Amino acid sequence: MAIRERLSGNEAVATAMKQINPDVVAAFPITPSTEVPQYFSQFVANGSVDTEFVAVESEHSAMSACVGASAAGARVMTATSANGLALMWEILYIAASSRLPIVMPVINRALSGPINIHNDHSDSMGARDSGWIQLYSEDNQEAYDNIIQAIRIAEHKDVRLPVMVCMDGFIVSHSVENIELLETEKVKEFVGEYDPGLDTLLNPEQPVAMGPLDLPPHYFEHKRQQAEAMKNAKEVILEIAKEFEALTGRKYGLFEEYKMEDAEVAIVVLNSTAGTAKEVVDELREKGVKAGLVKIRVFRPFPVEELREALKHVKAVAVMDKADSFSAAGGPVFVETRAALYDAETRPVMISYIYGLGGRDVKTDDIMKVYEDLLEIVKTGEVKSVYNYLGVRE
Amino acid sequence: MAKQMIEIRWHGRGGQGAKTASLLLAEAAFATGKFIQGFPEYGPERMGAPITAYNRISDSKIRIHSNIYEPDYVVVVDETLLKDVDVTAGLKKEGAIVINSEKSPEELRPLLKGYEGRVYTIDARKISIETLGKYFPNTPMLGAIVKVANIMEEEDFLKAMEESFAHKFATKPEVIEGNMEAIKRALKEVKGDER
Amino acid sequence: MKDNKKVTITTETTWKEITPGGIVYEAGNAHNYKTGEWRSMRPIWHSEKCKQCLLCFPVCPDSSILVEDGKVVGIDYDHCKGCGVCVNVCPFNVFDFVKEE
Numbered sequence: 001m002a003i004r005e006r007l008s009g010n011e012a013v014a015t016a017m018k019q020i021n022p023d024v025v026a027a028f029p030i031t032p033s034t035e036v037p038q039y040f041s042q043f044v045a046n047g048s049v050d051t052e053f054v055a056v057e058s059e060h061s062a063m064s065a066c067v068g069a070s071a072a073g074a075r076v077m078t079a080t081s082a083n084g085l086a087l088m089w090e091i092l093y094i095a096a097s098s099r100l101p102i103v104m105p106v107i108n109r110a111l112s113g114p115i116n117i118h119n120d121h122s123d124s125m126g127a128r129d130s131g132w133i134q135l136y137s138e139d140n141q142e143a144y145d146n147i148i149q150a151i152r153i154a155e156h157k158d159v160r161l162p163v164m165v166c167m168d169g170f171i172v173s174h175s176v177e178n179i180e181l182l183e184t185e186k187v188k189e190f191v192g193e194y195d196p197g198l199d200t201l202l203n204p205e206q207p208v209a210m211g212p213l214d215l216p217p218h219y220f221e222h223k224r225q226q227a228e229a230m231k232n233a234k235e236v237i238l239e240i241a242k243e244f245e246a247l248t249g250r251k252y253g254l255f256e257e258y259k260m261e262d263a264e265v266a267i268v269v270l271n272s273t274a275g276t277a278k279e280v281v282d283e284l285r286e287k288g289v290k291a292g293l294v295k296i297r298v299f300r301p302f303p304v305e306e307l308r309e310a311l312k313h314v315k316a317v318a319v320m321d322k323a324d325s326f327s328a329a330g331g332p333v334f335v336e337t338r339a340a341l342y343d344a345e346t347r348p349v350m351i352s353y354i355y356g357l358g359g360r361d362v363k364t365d366d367i368m369k370v371y372e373d374l375l376e377i378v379k380t381g382e383v384k385s386v387y388n389y390l391g392v393r394e
Numbered sequence: 395m396a397k398q399m400i401e402i403r404w405h406g407r408g409g410q411g412a413k414t415a416s417l418l419l420a421e422a423a424f425a426t427g428k429f430i431q432g433f434p435e436y437g438p439e440r441m442g443a444p445i446t447a448y449n450r451i452s453d454s455k456i457r458i459h460s461n462i463y464e465p466d467y468v469v470v471v472d473e474t475l476l477k478d479v480d481v482t483a484g485l486k487k488e489g490a491i492v493i494n495s496e497k498s499p500e501e502l503r504p505l506l507k508g509y510e511g512r513v514y515t516i517d518a519r520k521i522s523i524e525t526l527g528k529y530f531p532n533t534p535m536l537g538a539i540v541k542v543a544n545i546m547e548e549e550d551f552l553k554a555m556e557e558s559f560a561h562k563f564a565t566k567p568e569v570i571e572g573n574m575e576a577i578k579r580a581l582k583e584v585k586g587d588e589r
Numbered sequence: 590m591k592d593n594k595k596v597t598i599t600t601e602t603t604w605k606e607i608t609p610g611g612i613v614y615e616a617g618n619a620h621n622y623k624t625g626e627w628r629s630m631r632p633i634w635h636s637e638k639c640k641q642c643l644l645c646f647p648v649c650p651d652s653s654i655l656v657e658d659g660k661v662v663g664i665d666y667d668h669c670k671g672c673g674v675c676v677n678v679c680p681f682n683v684f685d686f687v688k689e690e
Contacts, residue, residue, distance in 0.1 A: 407627065407629055408627075440627070441627075441670075441672075442627035442628060442629060442670050442671065442672075443624075443627045444626070444627070472629055474628070474629050474689045474690070477626075478626040
């Protein structure tokens with residue numbers, strides 16, 4: 001029996017962490033993720049977990065402590081946002097290349113400047129090439145479910161990579177909503193005991209050194225091996241999602257397709273905007289418009305073939321980015337999604353929308369405007385503008 | 395659009411507990427089996443600055459994640475906001491507004507920029523001071539909106555609040571009775587101009 | 590961007606008009622932001638009772654005690670947030686502190 005609860009996104013994340021009961025959590029507070037280590041340190045203080053909580057002096061140190069603890073063979077978690085994630089940057093790459101299965105909720109917030117504490121995806125999108133697996137979550141439920149699955153994905157023998165679980169700051173992190181929790185025993189059973197293998201710093205039977213200098217004769221091979229792990233992750237993510245579905249009834253894939261079977265126009269989007277957009281899809285469907293939506297859950301590894309299959313029959317697609325990559329040619333999700341369609345025999349017209357930066361609220365009217373633009377393209381066959389900004393004052 | 399969703403917008407001032415009230419309302423509705431959302435619109439945290447908080451209450455899962463622009467109900471926790479904030483913006487005519495004021499709804503209607511729906515007032519200051527000994531307007535306002543919007547059965551609401559307070563004030567149970575009294579009085583004392 | 594120097598940024602300012610990187614060109618422009626509307630309590634200063642001790646002036650966090658030629662002359666209600674520090678510090682009970690209407 002699932003537990004019916006109401007929790008904010010941050011409470012949901014902290015609750016998942018409590019149920020997982022990791023060996024080590026090292027974290028530094030930053031808005032809007034502050035509540036995660038705050039709640040978690042309460043769990044440590046009142047004895048509901050037996051985690052070693054390391055209160056560090058910066059995010060650079062937080063991730064460094066995570067790397068050290070993970071290398072020693074511990075199950076390790078942390079949480080951060082925006083500038084905190086940026087301060088971890090150097091160590092993010094080290095965690096991934098050292099193949100350390102650290103799991104980190106990222107409560108998405110605009111990365112300065114100008115300084116802003118509100119939601120967009122510029123923080124995690126900037127870290128997209130750091131070698132971490134990235135899962136995105138529409139609401140508190142998905143964030144909770146993704147974190148539990150992330151432990152298994154990260155620690156899988158074919159993967160051994162760190163995972164970021166992203167959710168929207170404030171919009172989800174600070175909104176109280178219904179959620180179904182698993183019993184703690186079931187979570188513990190699902191994630192299992194962590195087996196770090198023999199290659200750990202604290203294994204006296206087999207002493208090892210980690211993180212050596214890696215010069216031109218070997219570095220490339222290591223990176224190729226790391227790339228293979230990311231490639232393997234796709235299958236592992238799906239396997240674990242199946243197991244999770246058997247346990248909870250909640251279905252997860254690489255992305256969610258909403259009313260895509262016969263869709264003529266579709267948008268591709270991440271995180272909480274997907275929920276708002278589903279309302280618009282329903283409204284359009286009632287009027288007989290064949291609208292659909294694809295919500296990407298797994299952005300790293302990027303589901304190239306699967307997205308190609310899902311979108312190749314659609315007439316016009318808008319890809320929505322809550323981050324600008326300043327390439328002067330669309331946001332990161334757009335660029336990768338459009339590239340995924342390049343090899344398709346038939347492919348949709350694809351346009352880019354950068355939207356919602358720095359917490360600019362995204363209304364159903366805004367999403368409706370995107371679908372209207374797509375319908376106009378289908379009708380006239382003419383694309384007036386490929387690169388668009390939605391909701392900015394012109 | 396999800397069927398039978400009620401959308402509520404709260405206007406208050408930083409420090410008056412409008413955010414807490416929206417979370418308490420979410421909690422009470424949750425306790426009666428509803429799907430809920432309770433969230434504030436975050437700005438810099440400043441005592442006295444106008445703030446907004448929101449509730450969605452529905453019989454089915456709530457997917458929309460934007461602020462509320464066309465609320466069914468508006469709650470004004472501080473009547474001095476009426477002159478500076480457009481509290482009735484987008485408020486549905488079939489809905490209602492509840493204002494914390496010692497004045498009558500008829501007296502306040504002229505300040506509402508031609509709003510044609512139902513107007514209610516409640517003297518939350520008086521109730522709060524008489525029941526809690528201090529000015530905490532949010533609990534009486536919560537009672538008033540539950541009554542006006544007919545969100546749930548009074549009995550279920552009172553039961554949910556009692557449990558919520560018992561949890562919230564576990565370390566100072568002496569304030570539970572006052573808070574419950576404040577809510578009960580609000581349910582009775584809210585006055586309406588229903589046209 | 591000299592032309593923008595006197596620009597007042599509002600929630601209507603477009604991306605073309607807004608100052609690059611959020612540069613603020615004008616010193617003391619917080620004055621343009623009328624925080625008086627945050628007030629729910631209003632201090633009222635009575636000149637006839639005031640001994641001009643000036644204790645209220647330095648404690649006001651919003652520089653809203655108006656002083657001319659070394660004397661208190663009134664309150665700047667455009668910026669006073671009604672915190673009541675002046676009321677509290679006054680040794681002669683010069684101020685009334687009333688609910689904002």
